[in-house]
Amino acid sequence: MNNFFKVLHNSKSSKARLGEIRTDHGVINTPAFVPVGTKGTIKALTPSFVKEIGVQVAFVNTYHLVTHPGTEIIEKAGGIHKYSGLNMPLMSDSGGFQVFSLAREEKTRHRVFSTASPQGGPRRLSREEKPSLVKISEDGVKFRSTFDGKLIEFTPEKSMEFQRQIGADINMAFDECIPYGSSYKYSKEATERTHRWLERCISTVGNRKTGLEAGQENREKKTEINPISNFQPPNPFPNPSSNIQYLYGVIQGGVYEDLRKKSAEYVVGKDTPGVAIGGVSVGETKREMRDQVRWVADYLPSDRPAHLLGVGQMDDIIDLVKYGLDTFDCVEPTRLARMGTLYKISNLKDQISKLHLKSKNQEIDITKGIYKNNLERVDTDCECYVCQNFTKSYLHHLFKQREILGYTLATFHNLWVMEKLFDGIRAMIENDLI
Numbered sequence: 001m002n003n004f005f006k007v008l009h010n011s012k013s014s015k016a017r018l019g020e021i022r023t024d025h026g027v028i029n030t031p032a033f034v035p036v037g038t039k040g041t042i043k044a045l046t047p048s049f050v051k052e053i054g055v056q057v058a059f060v061n062t063y064h065l066v067t068h069p070g071t072e073i074i075e076k077a078g079g080i081h082k083y084s085g086l087n088m089p090l091m092s093d094s095g096g097f098q099v100f101s102l103a104r105e106e107k108t109r110h111r112v113f114s115t116a117s118p119q120g121g122p123r124r125l126s127r128e129e130k131p132s133l134v135k136i137s138e139d140g141v142k143f144r145s146t147f148d149g150k151l152i153e154f155t156p157e158k159s160m161e162f163q164r165q166i167g168a169d170i171n172m173a174f175d176e177c178i179p180y181g182s183s184y185k186y187s188k189e190a191t192e193r194t195h196r197w198l199e200r201c202i203s204t205v206g207n208r209k210t211g212l213e214a215g216q217e218n219r220e221k222k223t224e225i226n227p228i229s230n231f232q233p234p235n236p237f238p239n240p241s242s243n244i245q246y247l248y249g250v251i252q253g254g255v256y257e258d259l260r261k262k263s264a265e266y267v268v269g270k271d272t273p274g275v276a277i278g279g280v281s282v283g284e285t286k287r288e289m290r291d292q293v294r295w296v297a298d299y300l301p302s303d304r305p306a307h308l309l310g311v312g313q314m315d316d317i318i319d320l321v322k323y324g325l326d327t328f329d330c331v332e333p334t335r336l337a338r339m340g341t342l343y344k345i346s347n348l349k350d351q352i353s354k355l356h357l358k359s360k361n362q363e364i365d366i367t368k369g370i371y372k373n374n375l376e377r378v379d380t381d382c383e384c385y386v387c388q389n390f391t392k393s394y395l396h397h398l399f400k401q402r403e404i405l406g407y408t409l410a411t412f413h414n415l416w417v418m419e420k421l422f423d424g425i426r427a428m429i430e431n432d433l434i
């Protein structure tokens with residue numbers, strides 16, 4: 001098929017598998033965790049820390065990069081790898097999730113404000129401040145940027161173009177993220193729309209049947225659409241990025257089993273280099289989330305990678321790996337870190353071997369007063385830079401004083417623990433224990 005993905009071992013115990021995703025910016029050993037660097041930065045970490053932690057691949061959000069600094073600037077700088085210094089495999093989303101969740105949030109906010117009493121309650125919105133969502137149609141979505149009020153349009157074609165300019169190695173097809181609680185009728189319509197949008201994404205990038213050919217086409221297209229001959233890239237970046245980009249189709253279907261299965265069949269049938277499951281972790285229970293993944297597990301391709309969008313809580317991961325998923329992006333480890341919640345690596349190995357992760361037992365809230373006098377290492381079983389050099393008291397102090405270093409150290413440690421978790425998971429799969 002192609003060099004993009006190779007299965008190295010299929011577990012004898014489940015659908016879990018070991019694999020290798022090859023990109024122009026390096027190899028990802030799967031299953032792998034994908035930390036989220038929304039705006040082209042994993043918050044609080046320098047790219048060298050990210051490397052030191054052992055992060056193999058990171059995720060950036062197209063919507064945020066479109067609103068600021070703008071994808072043309074990223075392209076001029078030679079692509080997101082060079083612009084951000086994250087010289088590693090990168091994934092970008094389609095913008096769909098943010099566009100839809102933001103639009104809906106704005107709608108709700110407007111409703112609350114506009115019905116409130118002018119006396120004492122939230123102030124009414126002026127005409128100019130009305131909801132930023134302009135229109136959802138078959139063509140795509142129009143809305144106003146919350147950053148500068150500019151009118152932005154996301155269509156399948158535009159999402160592909162934005163992602164081309166960003167230059168991440170793996171791209172997602174434009175999809176509609178169905179809100180939790182949607183009716184069957186709405187979920188069906190939205191899922192079918194997502195399928196039609198997938199067709200448009202595929203015709204925009206060329207049918208990437210083999211990643212290699214697609215990449216070549218993509219490169220040619222790049223030169224065609226956007227000649228950069230007049231542009232002089234800044235030192236020390238002699239060449240604009242020209243890495244191969246791989247498209248993943250996105251499975252939707254909401255909380256309805258038949259829609260999820262139909263969507264999986266449809267999306268997998270399109271033969272994109274990879275597939276992703278979207279629209280999960282949008283407010284449903286953990287059980288519902290796992291059901292949505294379980295329903296489509298049998299449809300996932302055996303020879304192409306599968307990504308789960310927006311899920312990666314510790315206690316879910318082993319179960320989800322068993323369904324044959326290869327990569328997971330999630331903001332949780334980094335977001336929790338910035339709130340002072342640290343994962344505990346202690347007993348992680350035991351927990352992995354018992355195949356049961358209890359995420360609550362693996363966290364401490366370093367902002368609690370009990371840590372003020374605690375001069376023990378942050379986690380005595382952890383070998384990360386933070387745990388080798390700093391005490392709980394010091395981290396507590398940094399958080400209480402809102403010192404920037406606190407966020408850096410906590411993020412470093414949490415991502416380190418995630419990497420150790422995935423090291424453990426890969427070893428378990430190798431031995432057919434998962």
Ligand SMILES: [Zn+2]
Binds near residue numbers: 385386416
């Ligand atoms: Zn540590």
